[in-house]
Amino acid sequence: MFSxxxxxxxGQKAAGGTDVKSETAxxxxxxxxxxxxxxPLTNNSKAKAPASVLSTDLTITGNLRTTGxxxxxxxxxxxxRAHLLTVxxxxxxxxxxxxxxxxxxxxxxxxxxxxxxxxxSTARVEGDIIHKTIAIESGAHFxxxxxxxxxxxxxxxxxxxxxxxPKQGAQQQAAAKPQPAAQGNGQREG
Numbered sequence: 001m002f003s004x005x006x007x008x009x010x011g012q013k014a015a016g017g018t019d020v021k022s023e024t025a026x027x028x029x030x031x032x033x034x035x036x037x038x039x040p041l042t043n044n045s046k047a048k049a050p051a052s053v054l055s056t057d058l059t060i061t062g063n064l065r066t067t068g069x070x071x072x073x074x075x076x077x078x079x080x081r082a083h084l085l086t087v088x089x090x091x092x093x094x095x096x097x098x099x100x101x102x103x104x105x106x107x108x109x110x111x112x113x114x115x116x117x118x119x120x121s122t123a124r125v126e127g128d129i130i131h132k133t134i135a136i137e138s139g140a141h142f143x144x145x146x147x148x149x150x151x152x153x154x155x156x157x158x159x160x161x162x163x164x165x166p167k168q169g170a171q172q173q174a175a176a177k178p179q180p181a182a183q184g185n186g187q188r189e190g
Contacts, residue, residue, distance in 0.1 A: 048068075049068050049069075050069075051068070051069035051070060051071045051084070051086070052066065052068065052069065052070050052071070053070075053071045053073065054070065054071070054072045054073060054074045054076065054091075055073050055074055056073045056074050056088075056090055056091075057074060058073075058074035058075070059074055059075040059076075059077070060074070060075070060076045060077070060078065061077045061078060062077075062078045063078040063079045063080070063081075063095070064076065064078065064079070064080045064081070064082070065080075065081045065082075066081070066082050066083070067082075067083055068082065068083055068084075069082060069083055069084040069085070069086070070082045070084070070085050070086070071086040071088060072085070072086070072087050072088060072091040072093060072106070073088040073090060073091050074091060075091070075092045075093075075094075076091075076092075076093045076094070076095065077094045077095065078094075078095045079095040079096045079097070079098070079110075080093065080095065080096075080097045080098070080099070081097075081098045081099065082098075082099045083099060083100050083101070084099060084100065084101045084102075084103075085097055085099040085101070085102050085103070085114075086103045086105075087102075087103065087104045087105060087106040087107075087108060087123075088105060088106050089105045089106050089122050090106060091105075091106035091107065092106060092107045092108075092109070093106075093107070093108045093109070093110065094109045094110060095109075095110045096110045096111040096112075096113070097110065097111075097112050097113070097114075098113045098114065098153060099113075099114050100114065100115045100116070100153070101114065101115065101116045101118075102114040102116070102117045102118065103118045103120070104117075104118070104119050104120065104123040104125060105120040105122050105123055106122070106123070106124070107123075107124040107125075107126075108123075108124070108125045108126070108127065109126045109127060110126075110127045111127050111128050111129075111130070112125060112127060112128070112129045112130070112131075113129075113130045113131070113152045113153060114130075114131055114132075114152060114153070115131070115132045115133070115152065115153065116131070116132065116133050116134075117129055117131040117133070117134045117135070118134070118135045118136075118137075119134075119135070119136045119137060119140040119142060120137050120140065121137040121138060121139035121140055122139070122140075123136075123137075123140040123141065123142070124140075124141045124142075125140075125141070125142045125143070125144065126143045126144060127143075127144045128144045128145045128146070128147065129142075129144060129145070129146045129147070130147050130148075130149055130152040131146070131147075131148060131149070131152055132148065132149065132150065132151075132152055134146065134148075
């Protein structure tokens with residue numbers, strides 16, 4: 001398979017004084033084929049990176065954001081946004097989680113927003129779930145409301161807007177509602 005003539009030590013020179021490796025690469029390019037084992041290891045193919053794993057002994061206070069995948073086995077006190085989020089059986093997340101795909105086998109306290117949400121039999125979720133599709137296995141513990149939306153990842157319906165909206169609306173309705181004493185005893189001015 002290999003011959004001694006093709007195996008060269010670095011720095012060996014051919015009879016003409018040129019580098020042997022550059023001659024071999026030029027010959028290969030002319031032939032139209034490349035030896036992939038001699039090519040540099042670059043990320044030209046955009047291979048998917050492995051999931052970031054937060055181990056059981058790790059506690060994070062703060063928000064996490066990635067376009068990749070996260071597997072949480074420890075504790076996160078903050079919001080998480082990812083492509084695929086896996087909440088491990090011993091994990092606890094206190095905050096809003098937003099991802100295309102969410103698999104919960106541990107505990108989540110906060111709003112869950114995802115295109116595909118799956119609660120396994122060991123899941124414990126305390127908060128509202130906004131989803132496009134959902135699966136809840138028998139034995140999962142869930143306290144909150146479930147709402148289907150075509151685009152649950154959109155920002156319409158975030159924590160801040162959801163809590164501010166109804167309160168402001170109630171205040172506006174109370175302010176707009178006429179009070180009997182403020183009417184001037186029902187007399188109209190002409």
